Amino acid sequence: RSLTNFLPIIPLISAAHSFDYKPSFVRVGLSSKSKGQRKVFGIRDQDRSGFIEEDELSTFLQNFSAGARALTDAETKAFVAAGDSNGDSKIGVDGKTALIKR
Numbered sequence: 001r002s003l004t005n006f007l008p009i010i011p012l013i014s015a016a017h018s019f020d021y022k023p024s025f026v027r028v029g030l031s032s033k034s035k036g037q038r039k040v041f042g043i044r045d046q047d048r049s050g051f052i053e054e055d056e057l058s059t060f061l062q063n064f065s066a067g068a069r070a071l072t073d074a075e076t077k078a079f080v081a082a083g084d085s086n087g088d089s090k091i092g093v094d095g096k097t098a099l100i101k102r
Contacts, residue, residue: 005029006064013061014068019075021082051090054080 005028013019044052044060058076061068071079083091 006061010061010065010068016069016072017075019061019071019079021079051092052080052083053090057091 006024009024009027013024044056044063046056054076057079058071058073060071060079062070080089080091085092
């Protein structure tokens with residue numbers, strides 16, 4: 001699936017506190033292992049550290065639509081917590097996989 005699959009859901013999650021990664025990923029076809037997962041991870045890991053940190057994740061939606069809102073602090077923290085496998089507040093490749101499977 002293409003990352004453009006996120007475009008149709010942007011209006012559905014335009015209000016603050018309306019983004020929930022799990023149903024959003026299901027809607028765009030990222031609920032199981034796919035090539036799209038690696039693309040999403042690569043897009044978000046802007047500093048190429050091998051991890052996605054909160055500051056990189058807060059602008060997640062803006063990668064799919066320039067006019068999309070930033071995630072709220074609560075949404076960002078929940079998103080990171082869902083994929084953080086070791087409590088370091090970062091999502092690594094292993095955490096990303098765990099996040100998508102949840």
